[in-house]
Amino acid sequence: MQDSDLIAVSAAAPAEVSEIDLYQKREKIYTRRMEGFFQHIRLFTGWPLLLGYFLLPWFNWGERQAVLFDLPQRQFNILGLTFWPQDLSLLAWILIISAFLLFAVTNLAGRVWCGYSCPQTVWTSIFMWVEQFVEGTRNQRIKLDAAPWSKEKVIKKLLKHGMWLGFAFLTGFTFVAYFTPARELAASFLHFSVNPMALFWIAFFTLATYGNAGWLREQVCLYMCPYARFQSVMFDSNTLIISYDKKRGEPRGSRKRNQPASEHKLGDCIDCQLCVQVCPTGIDIRDGLQYECIGCALCVDACDSIMEKMQYPKGLISYTTENALAGKPVKLLRPRLLGYILAIAIMTLAMIVNIANREAIELSVLRDRQALFYKNEAGQIENLYTVKLANKTQQAQSYKLSIESELPVVLGGNPTVQLASGEVVSFPVKVYLPSASAASRGAALTFFATNKSNEAEVSSVESRFLMPANAH
Ligand code: SF4
Ligand code: SF4
Known part of the structure; x- marks a missing residue:
């Protein structure tokens, strides 16, 4: 290419260059309120979640908070069961089982989790309800936002954001109450003596809730939630989806009510846009x-209400499957779903066995790191150990420590330990060989911790008793 060509191209270029913004500007979505069959079902799924979340920290189980993740004590109390960091494998089981449960439900019924039970959806619905309560219907809100600032607008906006912040604060407070005893936390607020760390996390979760449910809303589902991105992998042609029946609805267009189809020659969609106006993510399902x-079924209820008014059959937008839309038979039980169910059943069984067989005593033994053995004042070979004992039951217990070995070794002292529920102690113990032995270097040694009030409750740990080769 010659220089003159380059000049010609660059001279022509400015006229064709247009600026492309790589970031899409968010358009505020003004949703219209909608009642209907599926919205009533959503009430039954959302309210128990909300009530459970807010009320659970206030219930006790025995003398303890029913659900308390006590980080300083490093123990998790869930309905009378105490879990320790050593039980983290159980948490892993619970997470894996929950993930498989979500896969199975998604494969069967699509995004029902998102539409009916996801905290983001439930909290956003509450915030939207507050918005409608304070600022009015969809049209009134559009008008209010477009209007210049006035006394009325300022009051409405302050009231809305105040209510949002109040609800967000309750959410943040409750979240922290799962980690700090709820009653103590509430009392510390009343006495203006809140722990600064607790205050920080309450403020953090308050702002996170206010931001997510008040401002970001559908943006969390669209851009932040990983599940939204990979859930389609779990879909198949028998998965329930919300779909618009194109064959029945098209060609769309307005018409007079009761006008015979032979006159307007249109499909059943009257192009009223109600399904778009109720959609919290602002899409057109058509x-x-x-x-x-997100599978909230608002568009289903919206369209059904229109179909009812038009005296057309309901279900122009409905829960259906790809196979049903294509006129093929729908299979409820298919290999992938059965695989998920089988995996969940096996893992749940394994977890129950794991919980049932959890030891009520946690015993660990560490050999002294300074020396393999000592000679005491009586000239006997002595080994030192650090014993760690934890009471994982809900009551105070008394434990007796004992040992067993092929060597005639003796446990120094008479270690009996009293432990409160959930208490952990570490203490040194001595084991010595009272007389010379034929063993060369040492032998295996087992430590036992036995519950004195229930001798069947025993925990044991293997260790070794060491001595010099010429001890005999
Ligand atoms: S609500 Fe129903 S009739 Fe109205 S535009 Fe949507 S699909 Fe068409
Ligand atoms: S398209 Fe319908 S089901 Fe999907 S998010 Fe919008 S209103 Fe909810």
Whole structure:
């Protein structure tokens, strides 16, 4: 290419260059309130979640908070069961089982978790309800936002954000009450003596809730939630989806009520846009299945209400499957779903056996790191150990420590330990050989901790008793 060509190209270029913004500007979504069959079901799924979340920290189980993740004590109390950091494998089981449960439900019923039970959806619904309560219907809110600032607008906005912050604070407080005893936390607020760390986390979760449910809303589902991105992998042609029946609805268009189809020659969609106006993610389901759809069924209820008014059959937008839409038979039980169910059943059984066989005593023994053995004042070979004992039951217990070995070794002292529920202690113990032995270097040694009030409750740990080769 010659220089003159380059000049010609660059001279022509400015006219064709246009600036492309790589970041899409968010358009505020003004949703219309909608009642209907599926919205009533959502009430039954959302309210128990909310009530459970807010009330659980206030219930006791025995003398303890029913659910308390006590980080300073490093123990998790859940309905009378105490879990320790050593039980983290159980947490891993619970998370894996929950993930498989979500896979199975998604494979069967699509995004029902997102639409009916996800905290982001439930909290956003509460915030939207507050918005509608303070600022009015969809049209009133659009008008209010477009209007210049006035006394009325300022009061409404202050009231809305105040209520949002109040609810967000309750959410943040409750979250921290799962980690700090709820009653103590409430009392510390009343006495203005809140622990600064607790205060920080309450402030953090208050702002996170206010931001997520008040401002970000559908943006969390669209851009932040990983599940939204990979849930389509679990879909198959028998998965329930919310879909618009194109064959029945098209060509869309407005018409007079009761006008015979032979006159307007249109499909059943009257193009009223109600399904778009109620959608919390602002999509048009008539464009086909989209990853933005959280499966809230608002568009189903909206369209059914229109169909009712038009005296057309309901279900122009409905829960259906790809197979049903294509006129093929729908299979409820299919290999992938059965695989998920089998995996969940096996893992749940394994976890129950694991919990049932959990030892009520936690015993660990560490050999002294300074020396392999000592000679005491009586000239006997002596080994030192650090014993750690934890009472994992809900009551105070008394434990007796004992040993067993092929050597005639003796446990120094008479170690009996009293432990409160959940208490952990570490203490040194001596084991010595009273007389010379034929053993060369040492022998295996087993430590036992036995519950004195229930001798069947025993925990044991293997260790070694060491001595010089010429001890005999
Ligand atoms: S609500 Fe129903 S009738 Fe109205 S535009 Fe949506 S699909 Fe068409
Ligand atoms: S398309 Fe329908 S089901 Fe999907 S998010 Fe919008 S209103 Fe909810």
